[in-house]
Amino acid sequence: MEVDVLIRNAAQLATCAGCSKPRRGKEMSYDVFLEDGWVAISGDRIVGIGKGTIPREIQTGEDTVEIDAGGKTVLPGFVDSHTHLVHGGSREMELALKLEGVSYLEILSRGGGILSTVRATRAATEEQLYDKAKKSLDTMLLFGTTTIEAKSGYGLNMEDELKCLRVADKLNKSHPVDIVSTFMGAHAVPEEYKNRKEEYIDFMIEEVMPRVKRMGLAEYCDVFCEKGVFSIDDSRKILTRAKEMGYHIKIHADEIEPLGGAELAGELKAVSAEHLLAASDSGIQRMKEGKVIAVLLPGTSFNLNHGKYARARDMIEAGLPVAIATDYNPGSCPTENIQLIMSLACLKMRMTPEEVVTAVTINGAHAIGRGKDIGSLEVGKKADVVILDVPNVQYIPYHFGINHVDKVIKNGKLVVDGQRLVY
Ligand code: NIG
Ligand code: FE
Numbered sequence: 001m002e003v004d005v006l007i008r009n010a011a012q013l014a015t016c017a018g019c020s021k022p023r024r025g026k027e028m029s030y031d032v033f034l035e036d037g038w039v040a041i042s043g044d045r046i047v048g049i050g051k052g053t054i055p056r057e058i059q060t061g062e063d064t065v066e067i068d069a070g071g072k073t074v075l076p077g078f079v080d081s082h083t084h085l086v087h088g089g090s091r092e093m094e095l096a097l098k099l100e101g102v103s104y105l106e107i108l109s110r111g112g113g114i115l116s117t118v119r120a121t122r123a124a125t126e127e128q129l130y131d132k133a134k135k136s137l138d139t140m141l142l143f144g145t146t147t148i149e150a151k152s153g154y155g156l157n158m159e160d161e162l163k164c165l166r167v168a169d170k171l172n173k174s175h176p177v178d179i180v181s182t183f184m185g186a187h188a189v190p191e192e193y194k195n196r197k198e199e200y201i202d203f204m205i206e207e208v209m210p211r212v213k214r215m216g217l218a219e220y221c222d223v224f225c226e227k228g229v230f231s232i233d234d235s236r237k238i239l240t241r242a243k244e245m246g247y248h249i250k251i252h253a254d255e256i257e258p259l260g261g262a263e264l265a266g267e268l269k270a271v272s273a274e275h276l277l278a279a280s281d282s283g284i285q286r287m288k289e290g291k292v293i294a295v296l297l298p299g300t301s302f303n304l305n306h307g308k309y310a311r312a313r314d315m316i317e318a319g320l321p322v323a324i325a326t327d328y329n330p331g332s333c334p335t336e337n338i339q340l341i342m343s344l345a346c347l348k349m350r351m352t353p354e355e356v357v358t359a360v361t362i363n364g365a366h367a368i369g370r371g372k373d374i375g376s377l378e379v380g381k382k383a384d385v386v387i388l389d390v391p392n393v394q395y396i397p398y399h400f401g402i403n404h405v406d407k408v409i410k411n412g413k414l415v416v417d418g419q420r421l422v423y
Contacts, residue, residue, distance in 0.1 A: 002061040004412060005041035007385065008054065010069040012392045013037025014357055015049060016076050016376040022293055022321030022366040028355040033393060037074060041383040044411040049377055065414060069387050072406060073396070075357065076377050077146025077384030078338045079364030082274050082295050084329035085150035085171075085179070086133045086164040089120025091330050104304055104332060105228055105256060114154070114188040117330050121154035121164065129167045136328065137177045139336040142416055144386040144405045147178040149325075149368045151222055153187030158208055161185055165217040176410040176423050180368040182250060183209060183218035186230050186238050201234055205241045213245050219369065220271070221247035225264065227257040232264055239268050248369060254278040255300075266290035272323070272367045276310045277301060284311075284318050293367045294320045296359075297327035298344035304332055312349035323363040324356065343400035353394045383412040 013034040019027060040048035040058045048058045060066060094107055107113040121129070140148060150168045155161035165181060172179040185204040193200035212218050221242035225235040239249045248271050253261025255275035262283025265273035273279075273287055274295040287294065296310045315322055324345045327333040335341075338360055345351045345359065365375025374382050388404040390396055396404060408416035415423040 001042065001047065001057055002059045003040040003042050003047060003064055005065045005067065005383070005409060005414070006038065006054070006058065006060055007067045007069050007074060007387065008038040010037040010074040011035065011071050012073045013039070013051065013377070014073065014075045014393055015378065016358060016361045017378040019362060020371070022363050022371065023358050024321040025316060025319045028316055028322065028358045028363070029352060030354050030358050039074065039377060039385060041409065041412045044383055046377060046379055046381050046383050049379060067387065067407065071391060073388045073390050073392060074377075075386050075388065076361040076375055077386050077408065077410065078144045078360045079368070079370070079375055080140060080145045080148040080325050080328070080338050080360075081272070081323050081364040081367040082297060082325035082327050083148050083150050084153065084327070085136060085148065086129055086152065086167045087117050087121050087154040087330050088124035088129060088132070089117055089330065090334070091116060094331065098305065105226070108188065109228060111191065113331055115191060117154050118156050118188065118190060122160045126163050126167060129164065130170060133167055133171055134175060136336050137171060137175050138421055140338070141177050141408060141410070142405060142419065142421065143337050143339055143403055144388070144408055145177065145336075145338050146384040146386070146408065146410050147180070147365070147368070147370060147374055149180045149182055149220070151182040151184040151187070152218070153184030156185060156188065156190040158211070161208055161212070162215070162217070165212060169217055176413070176415045180220070180370065181218040182220035182222045183212050183247070184222040184224070185209065186223040186234070188224065188229060197234070201238060205238060209242060209245055209247070213247065219248055220250050222250040222252060224252045225259060225261040226252065226255055227259060232260050235261065235264060236268070239270070243268070250274060254283065262287050265292045271369065275300065277308050279310070284315055284320060288318055288320055293323055293363065295323045295325055295367050296345070296349065297325055297333065298348050299335055299341045300327045300333040301348065302344050303334070309348045312345065312351050316351070316355065321363050321366065322351070322355070322359050323367040324359040325364065337403070339396060339404060340401060343397040346397040353397050356397060357393055383409055385409040
């Protein structure tokens with residue numbers, strides 16, 4: 001068979017293959033790295049993979065793109081399973097407040113934080129939001145991310161939530177990076193509903209969520225379950241109704257205060273619970289029982305600068321599948337760089353480089369319901385591949401803060417070459 005792309009000679013090929021379910025516990029220390037690896041691609045699919053001599057049936061022709069990955073490491077495209085991609089404005093002015101010791105929740109309760117981004121997002125046109133989000137998606141792609149999850153939640157009314165979700169939908173159709181959308185109207189209570197939280201929740205449940213679902217603009221529903229934002233009871237109500245409407249559910253749980261969001265995620269059998277810095281032992285246990293994936297966001301801990309990180313080791317040892325993601329947003333984590341997050345996961349949460357690779361590939365894919373199609377390099381899976389200019393997987397988090405990407409292949413097409421966009 002004449003193939004469209006043939007990558008050969010990889011110093012190390014991390015396939016992350018062989019697990020139809022999220023990897024948990026020791027399975028996360030994936031250690032089958034192939035030396036002298038090759039990957040063959042036809043159309044948008046992987047049609048062959050292995051090490052050493054390439055079998056005769058894999059043939060190249062005049063049109064085949066041949067890539068020599070000598071000295072480099074080849075992995076599945078990174079899956080960033082938690083982002084707040086579409087938003088207006090930025091919040092660099094909060095840095096000074098943070099340095100003075102004003103907490104994240106305090107800034108929010110003064111009408112800043114998320115609410116200041118809501119004002120900027122409402123003021124922005126759909127085109128402006130599209131251009132800004134596209135720029136971020138390009139940056140993500142340059143860092144090796146080929147699929148993301150994107151949450152709404154900076155519109156907080158019908159019109160502006162729909163506007164942001166349409167932007168994500170358009171980008172999903174026009175940009176190489178694939179986007180899985182999450183509705184997060186329960187990200188904060190907007191100013192016009194101040195002291196009328198119950199009414200806001202009912203408006204979301206009765207009007208916005210059914211409409212978003214009917215329009216096919218979001219697969220998942222998420223809630224910011226946090227002290228002073230949405231309580232456990234609020235979150236249970238919203239997510240239970242979301243499930244009835246056909247959404248899969250996620251929850252921002254125990255990010256700052258140990259409210260019991262992890263326990264709720266287990267009770268509701270959420271696909272994932274995210275942040276989890278303050279998750280209790282019983283929360284971890286309930287998540288395990290409910291088969292919930294822990295999506296950890298060490299960049300947020302780093303940027304909130306309070307010295308607290310999620311207990312990744314305890315979670316892995318308890319047998320939870322762990323994914324890591326950027327949480328890219330204008331407040332708590334303004335970075336698109338998944339490789340930096342990988343370094344933080346190692347250094348601050350003591351995850352091994354092998355666990356980290358699992359967490360940004362196959363487990364990230366399962367956290368957004370795409371485990372069957374992406375997240376590993378296997379025959380039949382989508383040809384989303386990154387080629388990093390590093391000699392092995394351990395080197396990725398070790399040499400931190402820079403971009404190791406040499407090439408990115410998305411849906412079988414070369415989209416980044418020599419750290420430049422070529423799509
Ligand atoms: O995941 N915690 C809630 N939402 C985001 C932050 C949003 C913002 O600060 O704008 C998060 O950290
Ligand atoms: Fe978030």
